[in-house]
Amino acid sequence: xxxYHILALSGVVFSIGIxxxxxxxxxxxxxxxxxxxxxxxxINLVAFxxxxxxxxxxxxxxxxxxxxxxxxxxxxGLSLVLAIYRNIKSVFTENMxxxxx
Amino acid sequence: MADYAYLIPLFxxxxxxxxxxxxxxxxxxxxLLGVAAVFASMVMSISLFxxxxxxxxKVPFELSWSWFAAGIYPFEVGVLLDGPSLxxxxxxTVVSFLVQFYSLGYMRDSPRFKRFFSYLSxxxxxxxxxxxxxxxxxxxxxxEVVGLCSYLLIGFEFERDAAAGAGNKxxxxxKLGDLGFYAGLLLIFAVxxxxxxxxxxxHLQDGSVSPRLAMIIGLLIFCGTIGxxxxxxxxxxxxxxxxxxxxxxxxxxxxxxxxxGVYLLARAYPFFMLAPEGLEIVAWVxxxxxxxxxxxxxxxxxxxxxxxxxxxSQLGYMVMALGVSGYGAGLFHLTTHAAFxxxxxxxxxxxxxxxxxxxxxxxxxxxxxxxxxxxTFFIGAAALAGVPGLAGFYSKEMILGAAYGxxxxxxxxxxxxxxxxxxxxxxxxxxxxxxxxxxxxxxxxHAHESPxxxxxxxxxxxxxxxxxxxxxLHNGLINRLMEMPGISETRESGIAAVIATSSALLGIILGYxxxxxxxIEPKTLAAVFRPAYVLFRNKWFIDEIYWALFVRPIMRLAxxxxxxxxxxxxxxxxxxxxxxxxxxxKLDGWIDxxxxxxxxxxxxxxxxxxxxxxxxxxxxxxxNYLLIITAGFVFLAIFWNIF
Numbered sequence: 001x002x003x004y005h006i007l008a009l010s011g012v013v014f015s016i017g018i019x020x021x022x023x024x025x026x027x028x029x030x031x032x033x034x035x036x037x038x039x040x041x042x043i044n045l046v047a048f049x050x051x052x053x054x055x056x057x058x059x060x061x062x063x064x065x066x067x068x069x070x071x072x073x074x075x076x077g078l079s080l081v082l083a084i085y086r087n088i089k090s091v092f093t094e095n096m097x098x099x100x101x
Numbered sequence: 102m103a104d105y106a107y108l109i110p111l112f113x114x115x116x117x118x119x120x121x122x123x124x125x126x127x128x129x130x131x132x133l134l135g136v137a138a139v140f141a142s143m144v145m146s147i148s149l150f151x152x153x154x155x156x157x158x159k160v161p162f163e164l165s166w167s168w169f170a171a172g173i174y175p176f177e178v179g180v181l182l183d184g185p186s187l188x189x190x191x192x193x194t195v196v197s198f199l200v201q202f203y204s205l206g207y208m209r210d211s212p213r214f215k216r217f218f219s220y221l222s223x224x225x226x227x228x229x230x231x232x233x234x235x236x237x238x239x240x241x242x243x244x245e246v247v248g249l250c251s252y253l254l255i256g257f258e259f260e261r262d263a264a265a266g267a268g269n270k271x272x273x274x275x276k277l278g279d280l281g282f283y284a285g286l287l288l289i290f291a292v293x294x295x296x297x298x299x300x301x302x303x304h305l306q307d308g309s310v311s312p313r314l315a316m317i318i319g320l321l322i323f324c325g326t327i328g329x330x331x332x333x334x335x336x337x338x339x340x341x342x343x344x345x346x347x348x349x350x351x352x353x354x355x356x357x358x359x360x361x362g363v364y365l366l367a368r369a370y371p372f373f374m375l376a377p378e379g380l381e382i383v384a385w386v387x388x389x390x391x392x393x394x395x396x397x398x399x400x401x402x403x404x405x406x407x408x409x410x411x412x413x414s415q416l417g418y419m420v421m422a423l424g425v426s427g428y429g430a431g432l433f434h435l436t437t438h439a440a441f442x443x444x445x446x447x448x449x450x451x452x453x454x455x456x457x458x459x460x461x462x463x464x465x466x467x468x469x470x471x472x473x474x475x476x477t478f479f480i481g482a483a484a485l486a487g488v489p490g491l492a493g494f495y496s497k498e499m500i501l502g503a504a505y506g507x508x509x510x511x512x513x514x515x516x517x518x519x520x521x522x523x524x525x526x527x528x529x530x531x532x533x534x535x536x537x538x539x540x541x542x543x544x545x546x547h548a549h550e551s552p553x554x555x556x557x558x559x560x561x562x563x564x565x566x567x568x569x570x571x572x573x574l575h576n577g578l579i580n581r582l583m584e585m586p587g588i589s590e591t592r593e594s595g596i597a598a599v600i601a602t603s604s605a606l607l608g609i610i611l612g613y614x615x616x617x618x619x620x621i622e623p624k625t626l627a628a629v630f631r632p633a634y635v636l637f638r639n640k641w642f643i644d645e646i647y648w649a650l651f652v653r654p655i656m657r658l659a660x661x662x663x664x665x666x667x668x669x670x671x672x673x674x675x676x677x678x679x680x681x682x683x684x685x686x687k688l689d690g691w692i693d694x695x696x697x698x699x700x701x702x703x704x705x706x707x708x709x710x711x712x713x714x715x716x717x718x719x720x721x722x723x724x725n726y727l728l729i730i731t732a733g734f735v736f737l738a739i740f741w742n743i744f
Contacts, residue, residue, distance in 0.1 A: 022728050030724075093724055100721025 006047040014040035025092045027084070031077050038070045102145075102152060103162050106180045109145050109190065110229035112138040113197075117222035124215035129205075131215060135222040136201045142229060143194035150187050154578075160184060163235055163299065174294060181235035181298060184582030185367050185432055188573075189232040192439045193357050195565070197225045199558035200352040203447050206554035207348055207454060217257065221352070224250035228357050232364065236296035237286055240368070244282075244325070247361060248275050251353050255345040267341035274338040278328015282365075285321030288314075302371045316376030322369040323383055330362025330416045333390040337644055339413055343405040347450030350405060355412045355446050356439040363419040363435050370428060370585060377426075384424025384504075388515040390417030393641070395522035399529070400627075400637040403459045404449050407530050411485065412442055414519060418500050421512060427503030429583035433573060434496035440569050441484035441493055444562035448478035451555050452534060455548040456541075461530060466539040470548040475535045477559040482531050484566040486524035487605040495570035497605075498598050505597035513597065521604040528612025536617060 013036055020033025042063040049059025081091060088095055116138030124131030152158035165179035201221055208217050227250060231243035249272075256268025290296065292314065293304045304310060326332065331339035342354045353359070366383070373380045391414045398410035415438050422431035451474040456464055468475040484491040487498075497520060504513040539545035550556065573579045614620040627634045639645070 018731060022724055022731065093722060096723070097721030100719060 003047060003051040006043065006051075010040040010043040010047070013037075013043065025094060027081050027091045027093055027096075030093070031074065031081070034077075035070060035074070038066055042066050103149060103158050103182060104164065106145070106149060106162075106182060106233065107164060109142045109194070110226050110233060112141045112145075113222045113229065114226040117219050117226055120215060120222060121219040124219065130218070132201075132205055132218040135218040136198065136205070138222060139194060139198045139201055139225050142225070143198045146187075146190040146194045149182065150191055153182075153187055158182065160187070161299070165235060165297075168239075174290075176238055177236055177297065178239050179235035179297075180233045182233070184584060185364065186232050188432065188436055188582055189360075189364055190229065192360070192436055193225065193228050193232060196352060196356040196439055196443045196562075197221070197228070199561055200348045200356075200443065200447070201225075203351075203450070203555050203558040204346075204348040206552045207450055208346060211346075213257070217254075217346070220250055220253050220257070221348075224254065224353060224358070228361065231361055235298055237289060237298070237301075237368075238296045240365070241282065241286055244329070244361065244365070245279065247358050248272065248279070248329070251275075251342070251358055254349040254353060255342045257345055257349065261344070263341075264344040267338075267344040271338040271342050274335050275328040278324045278326070278335050281321045281324020282328075285318050285324070285369075288318050288321065292318075298368060305371045305375055310375065312376045315372045316379040319369055319372035319376060319379045320382065322372070323366060323379075323386075326362035326366045326420065327386065328362070329365070330359050330420065331390075331413045332362070332386050332417060332420055333393055334643070336390060336394065336413045337647060340406050340409040340640075343403070343409050347405065347446060347453060350409070351443045351446030351450065355408065356443040359412060359416055360419070360435045360439060363416065363423065363431060366420065366423050367428065367432055370423070374585075380424050380426065382424075384421050384509060384512055387417045387419070387421030387424050388512045388519075390414065391421060391519040392515050392522070393417075395519045395526065396633075396637045397640050398526040399522055400634060402461055404452065404461050404464075404530060404534060405446070405459055407461070407526060408442070408445050408449060411445075411523065411526065414523065415442065415485070418497065418516065418519065421516065422500040422503055425500075425504045425507045425509050425512060427500055427507075428585045429580050430496065430499035430503045432583050433579045434493075434500055436573065437484070437492035437496040437566070437569050440562055441481040441491075441566040444477060444481035444559060444566050445485065447555070447562065448474050448481060448559055451551040451559065452478075454551055454555070456544045458541075458544065461533040463541040463544060464534045464539075465537050465541070466535070466545065467548055468535040470545065471550040473550060473556045473559060477556075477563040478535065479531060480563040480566055482527040486527045486609060487520055487602065488609075489602060490567075492566050492568070492570035494602070495574055498601055501601040502597045517601055517604040520601055521608040524605040524608025525612045528609050529616050532612065532616035 017033045017035075017037030017040060020036065021030050024030045024033060045059040045063045045066070047059075049057065053059075084096065085091055090096075113135070116135045120127075120131035120135055124134075127134060149158060153160060161181060161183040163179060163181050165177045168176045168178045170176065201218065204217065204221065208214055211217060224247065227243045227246035231240055231247060234240040234243060252268045252272040255271050256265045259265045259268070286296070289301065292310060293301055295301065295304075305315060328335045339354060339359065343350050345354070373383070394410045394413035394417060398407050398414065401407045401410060415434070419431045419434050419438070422428075422434060451471065452464065452467060453459060455471060455474075456467070458464070480491070484493040487494045497516075501513055501516045501520070504516055573582075615623055615626065636642070
């Protein structure tokens with residue numbers, strides 16, 4: 001198992017995340033897809049650290065920060081979702097077009 | 102004293118300005134100020150003359166100040182006191198003072214009383230400025246201002262068309278003469294580079310100017326005299342000038358301003374000294390005028406017109422005197438004439454004031470109603486006619502003596518003929534106005550003697566008319582005053598005096614015979630000499646000739662030009678231009694509306710349409726944006742890898 005295999009994995013996960021963000025109608029699904037993209041990035045960080053600088057754990061440490069921030073982000077995101085839902089009684093993105101031209 | 106001689110003209114100037122601007126708040130509308138100002142000038146002039154007589158004032162006495170400089174040529178204003186100017190100062194200030202005094206009474210009821218006195222003072226200023234001038238430029242400026250005052254005062258009662266027209270006529274006619282004068286001045290300056298009388302005389306004497314040029318300049322200057330002194334053929338304005346108030350006629354159009362032309366001729370004498378042929382022309386113009394005007398005076402019905410033509414005739418005498426080398430005689434006659442002609446006019450004014458008409462046929466027997474006026478008028482008439490012992494006698498004798506003495510026998514005959522007619526028409530006027538039967542009862546009974554402000558000047562002038570001749574001849578004073586190197590003193594000529602006097606007396610007797618004793622009815626006489634009568638009566642048709650020769654062609658030309666102006670310039674030019682502009686602006690407006698506005702609107706519409714198209718991109722759906730970002734990223738990524 002080489003770095004390339006792991007990078008391919010993270011690329012696939014990131015693409016699934018992107019695909020989710022672009023295609024989900026439900027805003028909760030979009031938030032989940034964003035989590036996938038974070039984790040793809042975390043996989044990258046850990047993999048590069050393991051294969052290129054095996055002596056230290058900077059990548060792992062950095063990914064811990066990312067996980068923490070993702071948790072905070074999820075809190076803000078979910079509270080926004082709640083606020084939106086209270087206003088438009090919907091969590092579907094096609095209804096959230098107040099800024100349309 | 103002489104150092105302050107410049108004050109003589111300045112007093113009346115100050116008076117004129119003060120009256121004009123502040124007169125309405127002053128007692129008597131400021132008229133007393135004018136009288137006082139000219140009185141001050143008179144006192145100064147008399148004392149200067151006195152100083153001359155007792156020898157403390159040496160003539161010529163000259164004061165000069167720089168006026169302005171044009172390039173290298175300085176122009177000056179100055180005062181020149183010599184014989185002619187001293188005697189003219191006396192004449193102008195005395196007559197001016199008496200006339201202003203007289204006007205206090207005569208103009209009492211005029212609605213423009215203040216303005217009248219302002220003008221009179223202004224006239225006196227300019228006339229005095231002219232008299233004391235030491236150079237031609239100052240002389241010319243004052244000369245024109247004098248003409249302006251004359252215009253203003255002739256047209257003083259401008260409500261009447263006749264007065265307004267007469268003012269215009271006087272102004273335009275004299276300007277015609279001034280044109281020559283002006284050309285003369287330009288020549289003088291071009292040749293000698295100075296206007297100063299003394300320097301010009303020096304230039305003339307040292308032979309740097311050819312006699313022919315001197316004659317041309319002299320005759321050009323004489324044109325000014327012809328205009329201002331109403332010599333034939335520019336005499337036509339003076340009779341019409343009688344439309345002005347009578348004091349104005351006395352002061353300006355009899356005693357002083359018209360004499361300015363003679364004074365000018367005297368000032369220009371050095372030119373004629375070089376070219377005696379020029380003097381022949383001058384003499385003949387004067388002689389013809391003297392007789393010509395007298396013939397018209399014979400048949401005129403208007404008392405002021407009679408005096409006006411008489412003035413022209415006497416001015417002709419003065420010019421003739423200068424023309425026959427009677428330098429002193431001309432100015433002598435000017436002086437005495439000023440006294441008795443001012444007197445005659447003022448007395449005539451007194452008569453008109455009493456009977457409210459100028460027509461001598463509506464008067465008659467007025468001696469019963471106005472004694473002072475009658476006596477003074479008779480004295481003036483006698484002096485004018487040349488009755489021995491009075492002022493006019495001496496001066497006229499001197500003129501005719503000069504003509505006789507210089508072998509101008511034809512002119513001498515003309516002069517005697519003029520003297521005869523002068524006596525005749527004055528006798529006619531005296532008889533018809535003051536003697537005989539009253540022909541208009543109503544006017545006669547209403548006539549009364551004028552107030553003392555009017556009679557006192559009459560008495561003073563009458564006294565002067567009696568003594569002026571004798572006084573000026575005393576000890577050869579006039580010849581001393583009028584010294585002109587190169588001219589011999591006028592000799593008394595026994596035969597000339599006898600002929601002249603007897604022709605005058607003949608005129609008086611004939612006048613008595615026709616108009617008082619009625620040896621023959623005037624009407625019969627008119628019928629017998631019908632052609633001459635018609636000619637004289639219509640003033641030799643000069644006005645009609647001028648009308649046909651000059652006025653009507655000019656008016657017609659003016660009409661043509663005016664119709665060209667209206668029909669061609671206005672209609673085709675101005676109106677056409679207007680129409681073209683209107684059409685063009687309509688076209689321009691259409692272009693503006695259609696193309697320019699269309700372009701502007703089109704731009705707006707295009708932008709708005711493009712905006713409408715562009716807004717559809719902005720869906721407000723974040724996923725769409727993100728899709729485009731991602732697609733762009735993918736596209737760039739692929740693109741990047743290829744290159």
